Amino acid sequence: xxxxxxxxxxxxxxxxxxxxxxxxxxxxxxxxxxxxxxxxxxxxxxxxxxxxxxxxxxxxxxxxxxxxxxxxxxxxxxxxxxxxxxxxxxxxxxxxxxxxxxxxxxxxxxx
Amino acid sequence: xxxxxxxxxxxxxxxxxxxxxxxxxxxxxxxxxxxxxxxxxxxxxxxxxxxxxxxxxxxxxxxxxxxxxxxxxxxxxxxxxxxxxxxxxxxxxxxxxxxxxxxxxxxxxxxxxxxxxx
Numbered sequence: 150x151x152x153x154x155x156x157x158x159x160x161x162x163x164x165x166x167x168x169x170x171x172x173x174x175x176x177x178x179x180x181x182x183x184x185x186x187x188x189x190x191x192x193x194x195x196x197x198x199x200x201x202x203x204x205x206x207x208x209x210x211x212x213x214x215x216x217x218x219x220x221x222x223x224x225x226x227x228x229x230x231x232x233x234x235x236x237x238x239x240x241x242x243x244x245x246x247x248x249x250x251x252x253x254x255x256x257x258x259x260x
Numbered sequence: 261x262x263x264x265x266x267x268x269x270x271x272x273x274x275x276x277x278x279x280x281x282x283x284x285x286x287x288x289x290x291x292x293x294x295x296x297x298x299x300x301x302x303x304x305x306x307x308x309x310x311x312x313x314x315x316x317x318x319x320x321x322x323x324x325x326x327x328x329x330x331x332x333x334x335x336x337x338x339x340x341x342x343x344x345x346x347x348x349x350x351x352x353x354x355x356x357x358x359x360x361x362x363x364x365x366x367x368x369x370x371x372x373x374x375x376x377x378x
Contacts, residue, residue, distance in 0.1 A: 153302070185369075192264065192351065192369035193303075239302060246291065246310070246355075248367070250302035 151176045153240050155251035162230050163259050170225040170254050172240030182223040183241040183248070184214055193239065199223065210234070232258045262286065264370035266352050272376045273342055281337040281373045285354030292335050293367060294327055297349040306350075309335065310357070342377045349374050 154173045162168050174180055181200055185193040197208025204216040214225045223240060235258040240251045265284045273279050285292050294306040305319040309329045320326070324342075329335040339346055353367040 155302075158300075190371060192371045193353075194369075195366060198366075241303075246293070246308050246316075246365075247305055248303075249305075250295075252300065252302045 151180075151242050151247075151249045153242050153249055153251035155238075155240055155254050157254045158252070159255045159257070161257045161259060164232055165229050168225075168227045168230045168234070168256065170238050170240075170256070172223045172225065172251060173221050174223060174240070174242040175221065176242050176244075178244065180223075180242045181244050182214075182216060183243075184208065184212070184223075184225045185239045185241060185250075186210075186236045187239065187253075188236045196225070196238075230256075230258055232260070234258055264352055264354050264368055266350075266370040266373050268373060269371065270374045270376075272378065274378050275344060276341055278338065278340045279342055279375065281339075281350050281375070283335045283337070283352030283354075283370060285333065285335070285352070286368055287333075288356070289354035289368075290332065290357050291355045291365065291367075292329055293353040293355075294335070294337050295351045295353065296321075297351055297372070299348070303351060306337070339375075342375075344377045347375055347377045 152175045183198045184196040187193050196212050199206050199216045237253045237255050239253045241248045267282045290311045292309045295303040297303050307327045308316040324340045327337045349372040351372045353369045355365040355367045
């Protein structure tokens with residue numbers, strides 16, 4: 150069975166500070182891993198994805214994530230957050246058409 | 261081009277009533293998905309349509325839930341005899357084709373329908 154755990158429900162970060170969101174997964178084979186962002190009233194937008202190859206992947210909006218097989222983790226990072234990064238972030242794992250999502254991490258950005 | 265659209269954006273209904281939620285996928289996308297997002301939880305897979313193949317209904321929580329996809333395009337999710345626990349945001353997504361094990365096709369999500377059952 151596939152599953153995702155996002156340990157942090159809510160994170161508050163100052164504008165300009167760095168951000169790291171944690172994601173741990175369980176998957177029976179080589180995982181396909183994703184990070185999505187959901188702004189209020191919006192659908193989910195794909196930030197980045199990992200299928201294979203380089204374990205450090207770059208995404209949109211200055212985000213990156215690192216796949217660590219030994220830790221079953223796929224943590225999302227951004228060196229310097231902007232107020233517009235305030236949103237809910239979801240990690241997902243899957244293959245084929247079925248995705249399993251974590252419960253999400255809400256990011257609040259303070260001035 | 262236009263993204264995935266859903267209607268209505270908000271729906272308030274009384275317990276026991278039936279509701280229909282609509283999804284218009286991106287033109288040309290053959291795969292369509294429904295998810296449910298309950299408060300404080302991640303997205304829960306409900307159902308998957310791929311072309312003319314039989315849908316994967318394995319995520320539907322009860323027989324009160326059904327979905328159809330007419331003409332390979334628009335989809336309707338129907339919830340009969342709604343219960344308060346059905347209150348959630350229902351998200352629709354589409355992809356160019358459906359993924360197969362060992363592959364993936366990016367799913368594009370609509371803004372969702374927020375359903376409130378009183």
